[in-house]
Amino acid sequence: MNPFEGLWFGFSVALQPGNLLACFAGVLIGTIVGVLPGIGPMGAMALLLPFTYSMSPAAALIMLAGIFYGSMYGGSTMAILMKVPGEVSSVVTTLDGYEMTMRGRAGPALFVAAIGSFVAGSIGILGLAIVGPALARAAVAFGPPEFFVLTLLGLIILSRLTGSSLIRAALMIALGLSISTVGMEPMSGVSRFTFGSLDLAQGLELVPIAVGLFGIAELLRMAEDSFVSRPQPVRVKDLLPSKSEWRRARWPIVRGSVIGFLFGLIPGPTAMIAAFSSYALERRLSKTPDEFGKGAIEGVAGPEAANNGAAQGSFIPLLALGIPFGPVSAMMLTALLIHGAQTGPLLMTANPEIFWGVTSSMYVGNVALVLLNLPFIGAFVALLRLPKYFIATAIALLCLVGTYAVANSMLDIWVLLISGVAGYLLRKLHFEPAMLVLALALGPILEKSLIQSLFLVQGNWVEIFQRPITAAIFVIGALIVLAPLVLRRFASAGAAESRS
Amino acid sequence: MTQRAANLAVATAFMAIGAGQIAMALRLPGGSLAEPGPNLFPVFVGALMSASATVYLVRELLHGSTGRLDVKEQLPKIAGISLTIALFALLLPRLGFVPTAFLLQLAMLRLFGLKRLVPGMALSAAMTLVAYFLFTPLLGVRFPNAQWLG
Numbered sequence: 278m279n280p281f282e283g284l285w286f287g288f289s290v291a292l293q294p295g296n297l298l299a300c301f302a303g304v305l306i307g308t309i310v311g312v313l314p315g316i317g318p319m320g321a322m323a324l325l326l327p328f329t330y331s332m333s334p335a336a337a338l339i340m341l342a343g344i345f346y347g348s349m350y351g352g353s354t355m356a357i358l359m360k361v362p363g364e365v366s367s368v369v370t371t372l373d374g375y376e377m378t379m380r381g382r383a384g385p386a387l388f389v390a391a392i393g394s395f396v397a398g399s400i401g402i403l404g405l406a407i408v409g410p411a412l413a414r415a416a417v418a419f420g421p422p423e424f425f426v427l428t429l430l431g432l433i434i435l436s437r438l439t440g441s442s443l444i445r446a447a448l449m450i451a452l453g454l455s456i457s458t459v460g461m462e463p464m465s466g467v468s469r470f471t472f473g474s475l476d477l478a479q480g481l482e483l484v485p486i487a488v489g490l491f492g493i494a495e496l497l498r499m500a501e502d503s504f505v506s507r508p509q510p511v512r513v514k515d516l517l518p519s520k521s522e523w524r525r526a527r528w529p530i531v532r533g534s535v536i537g538f539l540f541g542l543i544p545g546p547t548a549m550i551a552a553f554s555s556y557a558l559e560r561r562l563s564k565t566p567d568e569f570g571k572g573a574i575e576g577v578a579g580p581e582a583a584n585n586g587a588a589q590g591s592f593i594p595l596l597a598l599g600i601p602f603g604p605v606s607a608m609m610l611t612a613l614l615i616h617g618a619q620t621g622p623l624l625m626t627a628n629p630e631i632f633w634g635v636t637s638s639m640y641v642g643n644v645a646l647v648l649l650n651l652p653f654i655g656a657f658v659a660l661l662r663l664p665k666y667f668i669a670t671a672i673a674l675l676c677l678v679g680t681y682a683v684a685n686s687m688l689d690i691w692v693l694l695i696s697g698v699a700g701y702l703l704r705k706l707h708f709e710p711a712m713l714v715l716a717l718a719l720g721p722i723l724e725k726s727l728i729q730s731l732f733l734v735q736g737n738w739v740e741i742f743q744r745p746i747t748a749a750i751f752v753i754g755a756l757i758v759l760a761p762l763v764l765r766r767f768a769s770a771g772a773a774e775s776r777s
Numbered sequence: 778m779t780q781r782a783a784n785l786a787v788a789t790a791f792m793a794i795g796a797g798q799i800a801m802a803l804r805l806p807g808g809s810l811a812e813p814g815p816n817l818f819p820v821f822v823g824a825l826m827s828a829s830a831t832v833y834l835v836r837e838l839l840h841g842s843t844g845r846l847d848v849k850e851q852l853p854k855i856a857g858i859s860l861t862i863a864l865f866a867l868l869l870p871r872l873g874f875v876p877t878a879f880l881l882q883l884a885m886l887r888l889f890g891l892k893r894l895v896p897g898m899a900l901s902a903a904m905t906l907v908a909y910f911l912f913t914p915l916l917g918v919r920f921p922n923a924q925w926l927g
Contacts, residue, residue: 310916324917444833448791451826455798458822462815469805469815470798493862500854500888666889667900670882673858674908677865677881682918690866698859705846706787724818736811 278629280406287637290630296336296638303340304642307347308649311363312355314488314679318348318364322608326615334616335634341612342635343642345605346398346588349548350646353390353581354657358383359672361492365483366548366584368714369556371491373569373576383661384516386577387654389526391647393582397534398643401589404538405596405636412542412593417600419543419746421729426747427543428723430754435553435715449703449712456481456713457720464728476688483546483718485680485689486696490710492676493697498704499669516655518574526578529559533582540583541590544602546718548587553715555583589639596632598622780842788834795827857888873923874913878905 278286290296310321321344329337352364357374370390377386404412419427436446459470460480471477518526533555540551559579560569569576592609594600599621601607613620619627660668680693700710734740742751799820808814848855861884868877882901891897912918 313911313916321916444829444836447829448826448833451795451822451829452791454822455794455819455826458798458802458819465806465815467806467815469819470801497855497858500858501851664891666886666891669889670885670900671904673862673885674878674882674904677862678878678908678912678918681869681920682912682916685919685921687866687870687921690862690869694859694862694866697862698855701855705848706783727818728813731810731813731817736809738810 278633283625283629283633284402284406284637286629287633287635288641290335290634291339291638291641295333296339296634297641299332299336299340300343300638300642301645303343304347304350304645305649307344307349308351308646310344311348311351311353314355314361314363314484314492314676317484317683318345319604319608320682321348322605326608326612329612330615334613334618334628335630337612337616338609338631338635339638339642341609342592342639345609346585346639346642347646349585349588350391350394350650352584353394353577354387355675356491357386357390357577358657358661359492359668360495361672361676362487364548364584365487365546365714365718366552366587368487368491368549368711369552369580370577372556372711373571373573375495376570376572377574377577378661380572381515382522382572382574383658384654385518385522385574387657388516388518388651389522389530389574389578390581391650391654393526393530393533393578394585395643395647396530397537397582397586398589398639398646400531400534401538401541401586402636402639402643405589405593405639406633412539415542417594417598421726421733422741422744423746423750424543424545424722425726425730425741426750426754428545428719428726430750431550431554432716432719432723434754434757435557436712445708446712449708449710450716453713453716453718454720454723456486457717458724463721463725476686480721481692481717482683482686482689483714484683485693486717487714488676488680489693489696490700490703490714492672493693494700494704494710496669496672496676497697497701499665516658522574526574529555529575529579530582532558533579534586536579537583537586537588538590541587542593542602545722547591547603548584549715549718551583551587552580553711555579592635592639596624596635599624778846778848780844780846781837783846784837784842785834788830788837791830792827792834795823795825795830798823798826854888858885861885861888870921871923871925873926874920875905875909876923876926878908 291300306321306325307318310318322341325340325344329340332340348364349366352362352367353370353374355361355363356367356370358378360371360375362368362371374386374390377383432450436443436450457480459477461468461478468478536555536558537548537551540547540554556569556576556579559575560566563569563573563575565573591603591606594602595606595609599610601610610620613631618624618631625632676693677690680689681687683689703710730741731738741747802816802819802823805816805819806814807816861881865877865881868880879901882904883897886897886900891900913920
């Protein structure tokens, strides 16, 4: 079956009433857990896994997949409206999304986020069907040295993400990496910096730190009446993006979709990394980079498309090779095994209704998400008209309960509080906590790949950079870092010449 | 407090954290580059932090920031909100979710300007119930049992 016949067959599976219902239920639950800070798709999937026993394998997978990409979709809502990232991948959306809200442009921000997610989903599905299996095989060629170089260069390139000074970004990265070393060391199992606490042995969760640095810190900022401008009232006609906003958003959406899809193929917190990368790229390509962080629509469109693209892309290694690259795909693999379905490359031939049914259902799910979300943009924006005491109290409760719900841990609430106060003070001192969150997410991957690489090359670290793929990544990374500096030097030399 | 003093304090704090991390990491089992131990990465990270903090400190000493960092006026409110959250963390395992969430919201509403008690209590009760039904029956979150209420 060629990809188009496969997609056609997939639609005949996805549009069966039972599968359609599973798809709607999945995206609805996903949107709800995405909107709520803390509770992520993993929790919802784990909770609903037993309910899938009575379903067909295709319906079960369709529902679980819907929860995952639905949560990516919902994660932007609170990030844009309240600066509380519903999902960790929405951290970067808070940077410009919330600034748009403060300028009375919450409607266009939500609208562009929804359309960006839809476009990314659609591109991702085509990619999954057409080039997915080949790309998945290429991604498997990445070993620890390749991941180490990729992650390291990613951190270096993304350190100029927000326009804050390089040295401040380096300090935030160091702090994030430092926090990531708390807990059991991944290779030897030795406890580090736990001070004898069993709770700390598992390491510090990303969610309480991210929600604290953004949600609780914003709550503390809201307490400063004289410093915080209230969101401006929004008129109905202001719910839609203007022509110029559309023009500025369309290419970031396309680029973000492609970046997200490609990042989805590799292991790790790819939705988050893709969103950060898209933001960095758009800032670099923009004619007005100074607007980033102050409400640039490109800063919402690109990252939102990217995190949804990554969600779709992450299904490729699972469906094409049977390899789960993250906890969510591992949960879906569990569902496949429970239902006795074939996993691995034979899934496409042994259970075509699952492979093509899930692939096509994502398109149905993306349409459902747009239909579910667009009519509610007005209602979401109307929330901003509620009194400040109500909004602040609701943020506090959602942040606290959502964070507790991640692991039913009281430690997480204390971490949330400490991160909140730290986030508030860091902003006062002009630090950007987004870099800390990124480093915290990448820390374990960086450490594990470094240790594995050093074992592999028997301590001869130069060898890490001599492998063909790492050398290529290194050259590309160096070009990305150095090219703007060289171009700027040429431009200033040219300007000086024309003046003389 | 001046911005310069705050920046110097931050640089010193980061230097101390970096140095502390290196010192503690060196007490962990070591290894070699060919067989790295659990202290390798933390030592690298501690060194990165100390080096960055030193550059930050030197830069601040050479080209000091101007301006003031005024948090004094906001301090009571910030402290009030932080204390309320800390109380939530302390009371949740002792009183259970419903009474603790109710008290948290009542305090937050007052801190953010709703001073009248009756509307505050009504709103807190309504929001607590909504949160309870959203998180417990629908999302399956298990809150700790109330130790003080048996």
